[in-house]
Amino acid sequence: MEHRDGTRVRAAGSSPSGTVAHDRDWAGDVRSAARCAGALFGLLLGVDGAAGSLTWGRAALWLLLALLLLLVLFPVRVSAGPGWLASRRLLGTRRVRTDLLTAVRPLDGVARRLVLRDTLGNRVELDPAVLVRNPELWYRLNEGARASEAAGTLRCGTADLRLLARRVDRETAREVFRVSGLE
Template identity: 65%
Template sequence: MEHRVLYDHRWAEDLYSSVRCSGMLLGMLFLIDWGTGRLTWSRGTLWVTLALVLFLVLFPARVSAGEGWLACRRPLRTRRVRTDVLVSVRCLDGVSRRLLLRDAFGDRVEIDPQVLVNNPDLWFRLAEDARRSAAAGTLTCGTTALRRIGERIDRETALSVFRASGLE
């Protein structure tokens, strides 16, 4: 059996977008201050710091998965969960939707469900391990959340096929 690691293939694109947004903010702030004649070293430092904070807020998590695990790497920390012994899967609503995975060892990972929609191979890996957890009896909460994500992925995949074939 092949044991390969799967990655979010859109991560680099998302990283580029966060760099672009931060750079555009910095450029606009410098341009406005330069145009009004108020650009100083202290204001320039403040604008660079503000752009850096925006970059860190927008920095995308690097999601990867293998057989029995899923990891989410951020700038300061990497979280990893054992997907073959999941205890719960919850969909958190708020400003942005998050999927919270917890395993039997107390580890937890929060990811954007859109990562799974954009990467069907990551979804397949997670769904297969979640089925294994449910069969073993460890997954006590979350089958509904997983089913909804699966339906969303199926819908997006069907729309992509229709678009590619010109049937939309």
């Protein structure tokens, strides 16, 4: 279907090839980050105004602080298609070929991360919870990782992928039971 200006209309959530998966919770995470930054800005303005020391310079400083918080909290947008996985941040996109993976390593720390590397030297770092919440993203990653393993390029991280697969399967089954009322 086309508009009068010649642009094509696609069904909501579809892509030209129909095979690209996106993080479904990204928009909600952006709204949450914006609400936190707005709440901090409002709180700082309110406290400063109640103390009687609010000036334009201080308001600009509070706005800058709220914007910095927004930048820190702004979520990464993860998408995946046949043979690739991409992580888009504010300043750029990193893409890895999942069918050419060489290593999958979990990073433990304050925030758990999964680091994917491919034979082309590309590197993507993402939160494994994104894969657990979005089974279609996991499916794309797992499909490519199996191809890499079969080709012999994936030498490090197959055990970690199996653990993640069990976690995704467990959470997906739990969600199916919850939705169907069998829980």
